[in-house]
Amino acid sequence: MSSTERFDVIVVGGGHAGVEACWAAAKLGCKTALLTMDVEAVARMSCNPAIGGTAKGQMVREIDALGGLMGLTADEAGIQFRLLHRSQGPAVWAPRAQADRKRYHQAVLSRLRELENLKILTETAEQILLDTSSRKVIGIGCASGRQYRCRALILTPGTFLRGLIHLGSQQWPAGRIDEKPAEKLGESLERIGLSLSRLKTGTPPRLDAATIDFDSLEAQPGDEEPVPFSFISPGITQEQVQCWISWTNSRTHQIIRSSLDRAPLYTGQISAIGPRYCPSIETKIVRFADKARHQVFLEPEGLDTDWIYCNGLSTSLPRDVQEQMVHSVPGLEQARILRHGYAIEYDFVLPQQLQPNLEVKSISGLFLAGQINGTSGYEEAAGQGLLAGINAARQIAGAESISLSRDQAYIGVLIDDLVTKGTDEPYRMFTSRAEFRLCLRSDNADQRLTPLGRKIGLVDDRRWEIFSAKQESIKQLSEMLSSRRHARGSCLDLLRRPDFSLEQLRRILPALAEADFSAEVFEAVRIAARYAGYIERQDRQVERFRKLEGKRIPANFDYASMPHLRAEARERLSAVAPLSLGQAARIPGINPADIAVLMIQQKLSAHTEPDRPAREI
Numbered sequence: 001m002s003s004t005e006r007f008d009v010i011v012v013g014g015g016h017a018g019v020e021a022c023w024a025a026a027k028l029g030c031k032t033a034l035l036t037m038d039v040e041a042v043a044r045m046s047c048n049p050a051i052g053g054t055a056k057g058q059m060v061r062e063i064d065a066l067g068g069l070m071g072l073t074a075d076e077a078g079i080q081f082r083l084l085h086r087s088q089g090p091a092v093w094a095p096r097a098q099a100d101r102k103r104y105h106q107a108v109l110s111r112l113r114e115l116e117n118l119k120i121l122t123e124t125a126e127q128i129l130l131d132t133s134s135r136k137v138i139g140i141g142c143a144s145g146r147q148y149r150c151r152a153l154i155l156t157p158g159t160f161l162r163g164l165i166h167l168g169s170q171q172w173p174a175g176r177i178d179e180k181p182a183e184k185l186g187e188s189l190e191r192i193g194l195s196l197s198r199l200k201t202g203t204p205p206r207l208d209a210a211t212i213d214f215d216s217l218e219a220q221p222g223d224e225e226p227v228p229f230s231f232i233s234p235g236i237t238q239e240q241v242q243c244w245i246s247w248t249n250s251r252t253h254q255i256i257r258s259s260l261d262r263a264p265l266y267t268g269q270i271s272a273i274g275p276r277y278c279p280s281i282e283t284k285i286v287r288f289a290d291k292a293r294h295q296v297f298l299e300p301e302g303l304d305t306d307w308i309y310c311n312g313l314s315t316s317l318p319r320d321v322q323e324q325m326v327h328s329v330p331g332l333e334q335a336r337i338l339r340h341g342y343a344i345e346y347d348f349v350l351p352q353q354l355q356p357n358l359e360v361k362s363i364s365g366l367f368l369a370g371q372i373n374g375t376s377g378y379e380e381a382a383g384q385g386l387l388a389g390i391n392a393a394r395q396i397a398g399a400e401s402i403s404l405s406r407d408q409a410y411i412g413v414l415i416d417d418l419v420t421k422g423t424d425e426p427y428r429m430f431t432s433r434a435e436f437r438l439c440l441r442s443d444n445a446d447q448r449l450t451p452l453g454r455k456i457g458l459v460d461d462r463r464w465e466i467f468s469a470k471q472e473s474i475k476q477l478s479e480m481l482s483s484r485r486h487a488r489g490s491c492l493d494l495l496r497r498p499d500f501s502l503e504q505l506r507r508i509l510p511a512l513a514e515a516d517f518s519a520e521v522f523e524a525v526r527i528a529a530r531y532a533g534y535i536e537r538q539d540r541q542v543e544r545f546r547k548l549e550g551k552r553i554p555a556n557f558d559y560a561s562m563p564h565l566r567a568e569a570r571e572r573l574s575a576v577a578p579l580s581l582g583q584a585a586r587i588p589g590i591n592p593a594d595i596a597v598l599m600i601q602q603k604l605s606a607h608t609e610p611d612r613p614a615r616e617i
Contacts, residue, residue, distance in 0.1 A: 005119075006149040007033045009392045010140055012125040012185070013156035014042035016070065016378040017370030017385030019108050021154045023069045024389030026117040028457050030396055033148060034112070035123040035140065037160075037180065042120075043073070043108035045378065046159075046176045047203050048309050049101040049301050052229065054084060055429040056379040057094035059410045061445035063379075064230045067458030068386045069111060070379070071229035077104035079241045079303055081226035090527050091438045092431050095227050098243060100302035121148075126184035128153065128192055130363065137365035143184075152392035154367040156385055159201065161186040161347035161372065166264040167340060168318030177342065186347045193362060195350045198272035199426050201376060202280050202343040204313040205322055208336040209306040212298065217244040217331040220297070231446045232466050241300050244331070247293040248281070248312075252328040256285045259321040264343060270316070272345045275376050275426040280314045280343070281325070296329055307338055316343035348374045351418035352576050357391040357401035358384060358415065361577070367392050373418055376426035383411035390456055402456060405549065407436045407542045408448060420576060420586045436545070438531065438538045443524060447471070473521045481525065484509055495529040502526075548582035551602060562601060569594040 009025040011018050014036035026032040036042055051074040052060050064071030078097035085092045112118055127141035129149075139149040160175030160182040175181045190196060220243040226236035256263075263282050264270045274280065279287065284294055297311035313329075315322060319340050326332050351373045353361055358373075360366040369388040370381035391401045404412030413434045418427065431437050440448070450467045453459035459467075481492035491509055494500050502522055506512045528535070559565060559573045568589055578584040581602065585595050 004146045004148055005033070007031050007119075008150065008396050009033070009152045009154065009389070010035060010148055010150040011154045011156060011389070012140060013158060013160070013370070014039070014120075015156055015158045015370060015381060016043060017156035017158075017381035017388070018154075019043050019112060020063065020068050020070065020382045020385035021156060021367075021369060021389035021392070022112060022118055023115070024067075024386050024458060025152075025154075025393045026115040027067070028390065028393035028397075030117060030393045032115075032118045033150070034118060034120045035125050035142070035148070036120065037122070037124050037175075039109070039120060039122060040105075041176075041179065042112070043105050044176075045099065045101050045104060047201075048299065048311055049099045049104065050096065050299065051078070051099055051104075051378060052094060052096035054092065054094045055410060055431045055433070056377060057084070057096055057229070058431075058440060058442045058445065059379045059383050059414070059429060060095070060229050061231075061442045062409045062411050062449055063382055063386055064232075065445040065449040066386060066390075066453040066456070067450075067460070067463065068382065069108065070382045071231075072233065073104060073107040073111065074099060075228045075230050075233040075236060076107040076238075078226070078229075078236065079239065079300065080222035080243060081228075081236055081240070082222050083227045089438075090441050090443060090531070093442050095229055095442060097226075097229065098222075098241070098299050100304075102302050102304070123148075124180075124182065125155075125157075126182075126188065128185075128188045128366070130192060135363050137363060150365075151396050152365045152367065154369060154385075154388045154392055155185075155372055156368075156370045156381070156388075157182050157185060158371045158381075159344050159346040161189075161196075163344055163346045165342050165344050166270055166316045167342040168262060168264070168316070168321075169267075169269070171264075171269065174344070175346075176344070177339070181346075189347075189349060194353060194360065196347045197350060197424070198345055199348050199371075199374065200270055200272035200274040200343055200345045201426055202274065202314040202316055202341065204281075204310040204315060204341045205326055205337045206301070206339040207298070207308040207310060207326070207332065208338050209300070209308050211334050211336040212308060213331045213333065214244055217246050217298065219243075220245055231450070231470075232463050239303060241303070243300070244298040246296045246298065246329050246331045248296060248329055249293055252325055253285050255321065255324045255328055256282050256317070259317060260286070262318050262321065264316045270343060270345060273425045274343070275428060277428050277430070278314070278376070280316065281312070282315060282317060298331075310341075313341065315341040317341070346371070348372055350374075350422055352420070352422045354419050355401075356403035356415055356419055356579065358388045359391065359395075359401070365392075365395065371426075374423040374425075374427050375414070375418070376428050380414055380427065380429055383414060387411065387415065390458070394456075402452070404449075405546075406434070407439065407545055409445075410434055410440055413440075416583070416586070420578065420583055421588055436538055436542055438534055439542065441527070443520075443527065470518075470521060470524075473517055474524050477515075477517050477521055477525050478528070480511070480515070481505075481509075481529075492525075492529050495526045496532075498530070545582065548585065549580045551581040551599070553578055553580060553584065553598070553602070562597065564597045565594060
């Protein structure tokens with residue numbers, strides 16, 4: 001094999017994790033290479049071309065607040081924007097956008113090509129190159145015969161690791177439909193000592209819009225005033241489209257039930273575990289047998305295409321069964337299937353083998369991000385990719401790595417869950433996973449993370465100026481409302497009333513009509529006022545959480561030497577190697593008595609070994 005170029009950081013895979021990793025590493029000054037099998041597949045939305053949604057929208061805001069890419073490109077390519085759960089509290093408000101698949105890819109690729117430090121190479125990665133004496137990454141070998149040297153390697157292969165597609169009784173190796181899998185890369189991961197397992201995901205049929213009876217369907221329009229993802233987007237000006245809703249029925253369910261003996265999920269053809277919270281239609285019919293119908297969302301894949309995504313009909317049933325199933329759904333009686341649904345099995349690395357900075361514990365300089373860590377979804381992948389890119393660049397610069405805590409970001413919850421608890425199914429983020437979700441709102445992601453992004457070096461001057469101006473406006477408005485009295489208290493107190501509008505406030509306080517406060521600033525002040533009591537209560541919970549997180553466990557702590565720990569506790573603690581008592585308490589199978597033993601040991605160690613180094617969180 002011939003030796004070629006040298007880079008600071010090499011990213012393998014051009015999906016949503018890979019592009020954020022490239023963006024971060026290159027912006028932070030590293031000479032970076034992106035290795036992808038196909039440049040035209042960069043940032044491809046292989047499933048639904050949509051960004052955001054419940055908890056996912058919060059993560060997109062966090063990516064944006066840190067200086068990442070996804071929010072900006074989603075705003076450029078979005079064709080229907082909706083702020084979900086408006087009728088509920090702000091902790092669950094979630095921006096979502098249906099995107100134009102082609103425009104999204106083009107927007108991402110255009111921004112990547114503007115980066116001076118990034119080189120995009122068409123290569124198939126096959127072999128991880130290590131310095132065996134130091135267990136440090138030194139490069140990657142490719143199918144072309146070329147080797148590329150690097151100081152840090154970030155793997156983001158998505159579903160390509162020994163990917164296997166299932167469509168009825170048919171199965172063939174692929175990373176996505178019509179795309180070759182990465183067979184040898186998975187083998188290379190095993191050779192260097194990592195433990196892998198298998199997961200499964202799937203996708204629904206795509207339909208020809210010209211053959212759908214939209215008049216018989218329930219229309220689902222977007223918001224009249226679209227809310228952007230990015231805190232620096234000036235607004236959404238492009239054309240917006242409608243989506244539609246239909247439902248399965250008893251005939252649909254009977255077609256599926258009568259064909260389960262041909263369904264790969266029930267014949268034993270597929271052995272890997274699929275996503276519990278986004279199951280195939282055949283799984284829904286079996287698991288929820290008492291339900292008379294299931295919702296089907298019909299969502300356009302772009303402005304200049306007739307392809308319609310059938311959200312809710314994910315399946316690997318045979319083609320002829322898919323035809324019958326689709327035609328049984330109201331409005332789809334004459335629909336033509338442009339691409340049948342399919343399932344895909346693929347390898348992933350058990351994520352307890354990672355540190356919170358997403359570096360492999362046993363191999364210096366090797367970072368993993370995205371579905372290779374057991375997650376599902378573009379947003380989960382992008383959040384990991386951004387952190388992996390940041391930490392690879394910081395490692396090269398000799399700086400301390402960055403990890404986000406559970407009280408700081410949904411991305412922190414995601415990574416902590418993975419490295420502490422692991423997963424045996426495709427992990428999907430939900431608001432219920434975040435114990436401090438009232439503090440992790442979509443509206444305040446910039447307050448939580450933009451100062452950190454500035455410190456890291458990803459937040460540029462323009463974003464920082466916009467952020468600083470907004471924070472100053474929030475401060476000025478809060479002070480103005482607190483200082484103005486009313487018969488029932490201060491004007492700020494009035495905002496706590498759910499029936500009190502901003503228009504009413506302007507009538508009471510004419511100075512507001514003259515002040516140049518944006519709707520975003522008003523909303524921030526209103527939320528802070530209305531939920532002050534709840535936020536203060538959660539702040540106290542956060543403080544207790546931080547105290548436990550602050551009790552660090554020494555590096556290479558020998559749990560096996562602690563006779564008062566249960567055998568199971570010793571085994572689980574040794575496998576995860578938690579950085580703090582807080583993280584130890586979140587490991588499955590660890591109980592309060594185990595934590596009490598660790599606390600006593602920690603106090604003893606503090607007296608007997610005051611200079612013993614501790615891991616940094």
